Amino acid sequence: MNLPFNVASHLDAALRASAALLGLTDRGFQPEVRVADPANGDFQANGALAFAKSEKQNPRALAQQIVDQLGQLDADFDINLAGPGFINFRLKPGALLGWLQAYDSEAHLQAGAASVRLGQTWLVDYSSPNTAKQMHVGHLRSAVIGEAICRLLAFSGARVIRDNHIGDWGTQFGKLIWAYKRHLDQAALASEPLEEFERLYKLGNSSAEADPAVLTEAQQELVKLQAGDAANLAIWHEINRASLAAFQEIYDQLGIRFDFTHGESFYNDKVERIYRELSEAGLARESEGALVVFHPEHPRFAKQPFLIRKKDGAANYASSDLATVLYRAEHFHADGIVVVTDYRQADHFEQLYLTARKWFAAKNHPLPELHHVTFGAVTGEDGKALKTRDGGTIRLKDLLHEAQERAFQLVSERSPDFPEAERREIAGVVGVASVQYADLSQNRSSDYVFAWDKMISLEGNTAAYLLYAVARIRSIFRKAGLDPAQPALAGATAPETAQEVALARKLVKFSDATLLATSTLRPHFLSLYLYELAGEFSAFYAADKVIVEDEVVRTRRLLLCHRTLVVLETGLHLLGLRTLERM
RNA sequence: GCGGGCAUAGCUCAACUGGAUAGAGCGCCAGACUACGAAUCUGGAGGUUUGGGGUUCGACUCCCUAUGCCCGCACCA
Known part of the structure; x- marks a missing residue:
């Protein structure tokens, strides 16, 4: 029989069926199938251990009983027991070949994977910079991780x-508009709008500090804006338009395109309903003039309030975020919502989701899965977080530019015979991919130590290593005179040499890597897999020559090359990276 | 003060959420191109998983505790 895209799920089903025959399922038996250390097999089932423990049985004997019921599986797997009761499954070469023949393109991999969340709608809120400000290195993580999660x-x-939940509404606009009206440099606005807005904001800020009369004027500008004054609204729109255009230049390099840019201002007219519903639900109450939510059952939030309306009656980010959750649930019918921000907002989102769950239950709103995807701070080499107002922050624009310049020097060194235009294009891909991959290859929870050399380095577990593997495979196909989009590989036989088998076994586990990365919302699991796959390929490449006289051997190896190419490219695209023909 | 997070090889990071002998890269040492791309590959050295206790067939992972660093905590987001 043909194996499905996810082989582990196939084993899981078989083990459940076997356990059901033994009457174990009702008593809570779980197979616990996972990818195994290659030395032990391809997959292992650990469920017998935990179950035997709870039933006070001999785990090894129990595992043996389960295996005895697995009859037809031994066509595809070598099955054996090990240790205290692990069940090991090793794919036979013929089964490996069958899987490789079935999953021969990005489209077929996609079709195999797409059953998990078919019919669901997921909304991902990421990047979310403030308007009128440069994006800096701290904005990189949300954008890169968020995009990878979208694709997964x-x-x-x-x-x-x-x-894109942009910060387009706040008290800073009073000072900015004050300065805009008096000190705008039209030429600067046209060429470098964000620099100009930052200059104007600083000017407005320092003027207000120096002169109380200016502060009053700035506050009035803000009041006018919030009241819908036409002139101020026009300026505000201009600021947003120019900011978004500048952001999009960066998003284009990162391969990001948003469906919606519903910033904070979008929810201005939706917060009244929040106050009303939360009060009706008995969740919100007045405290010190503000409207707040407490959670008596919670160790912290019993006393630490969730402040949803300021004492001056104005909304804040809590009210705005509550309105955002409701809008996404009602308007988009989202089954899941993922918000990608740094971990410092963890308290806020815990309070937000705690409140939303109680509120939705009270009001019978359909509740989506709510996820807050956090990531660590970007720190300097001293381990301290880089802050926006520190003089030394690195602009994202400059970072990407420098990455590409460094990549260009390297490409020119390695491939001096390529035309300059092509070297530029390659450098663009390699530079940006290096920056993205540096972020995606490590667990997002940990702090990110910012260092040029580490980020742009093209050695080890880096984008360049993976792109190089892709380029080498494409080179093989050029040499063999075959089109990797439509390779003539009919009649390919099962893997034979140690390296062929190792590579084939790794390829089959692509589905487990994507499943793990998606279910945990941690792209680094996919990165790690791709790195290991590229490593297996490199070892295979060094040991087994592909383009040989013997046609059987050649076809067999070309099949492996082709599937490696497809899986590598599919995986890299899932991470949001572009791939290359040669480099 | 209250609460959260982190601590793994010299350095940067993994370890599939309680599974088998804790793995990679960089750096270091020794090898491999008159072979499809050496941005590569093959070996080697390198560990009391911050210290101390506990839970169990099994702990980097869970609990307690000590230390160190980071972060949040009433009207910024």
């Missing part, structure tokens, strides 16, 4: 909505 969710079958 889409790969698992979901309809994905990308929403």
Whole structure:
């Protein structure tokens, strides 16, 4: 029989069926199938251990009983027991070949993966910079991780909505508009709008500090804006338009395109309903003039309030975020919402989701899965967080530019015979991919130590290593005179040499890597897999020559090359990276 | 003060959420191109997983505790 895209799920089903025959399922038996250390097999089932423990049985004997019921599986697997009761499954070469023949393109991999979240809608809120400000290195993580998560969710079958929740509403606009009206440099606005807005804000800020009369004027500008004054609203729109255009230049380099840009201002007219519903639900109450929510059952939030309306009656980010959750649930019918921000907002989102769950239950609103995807701070080499107002922050624009310049020097060194235009294009891909991959290859929870050399380095577990593997495979196909889009590989036989088998076994586990990365919303699991796959390929490449006289051997190896190419490219695209023909 | 997070090889990071002998890269040492791209590959050295206790067939992972660093905590987001 043909193995499905996810072989582990196939084993899981078989083990459940076997356990059911033994009457174990009702008593809580779980197979616990996972990818095994290659020395032990391809997959292992650990469930017998935990179950035997709870039933006070001999785990090894129990595992043996389960295995005895697995009859037809031994066509595809070598099955054996090990240790205290591990069940090991090793794919036979013929089964490996069958899987490789079935999953021969990005489209077929996608089709195999898409059953998990078919019919679901997921909304991902990421990047979310403030308007009128440069994006700096701290904005990189949310954008890069968020985009990878979008692609992973889409790969698992979901309809994905990308929403850029920009910070386009706040007290800073009073000072900015004050300065805009008096000191705007039209030429600077046209060429470098964000620099000009930053200059104007600083000017407005320092003027207000120096002169109380200016502060009053700035506050009045803000009041006028919030009241809908036409002139101020026009300036505000201009600021947003120019900011978004500047952001999009960066998003274009990162391969990001949002479906919606519903910033904070979008929810201005939606907060009244929040106050009303939360009060009706008995969740919100007045405290020190403000409207707040306490959670008596919670160790911290019993006393630390969730402040949803300021004492002056104005909304804040809590009210705005509550309105955002409701809008996404009602308007988009989202099954899941993912918000990608740094971990310092963890308290806020815990309070937000705690409140939303109680509120939705009280009001019978359909509740989506709510996820706050956090990531560590970007720190300097001293381990301290880089802050926006520190003089030394690195602009994202400059970072990407320098990455590409460094990549260009390297490409020119390695491939001096390529035309300059092509070297530029390669450097663009390699430079940006290096920056993205540096972020995606490590667990997002940990702090990110910012260092040029580490980020742009093209050695070890880096984008360049993976792109190089892709380029080498494409080179093989050029040499063999075959089109990797439509290779003539009919009649390919099962893997034979140690390196062929190792590579084939790794390829089959692509589905487990994407599943793990998606279910945990941690793209680094996919990065790690791709790095290991590229390593297996490199070892295979060094040991087994592909383009040989013997046609059987050649076809067999070309099949492996081709599937490696497809899986590597599919995986890199899922991470949001572009790939190359040669480099 | 209250609460959260982190601590793994010299350095940067993994370890599939309680599974088998804790793995990679960089750096170091020794090898491999008149072979499809050496941005590569093959070996080697390197560990009391911050210290101390506990839970169990099994702990980097869970609990307690000590230390160190980071972060949040009433009207910024």
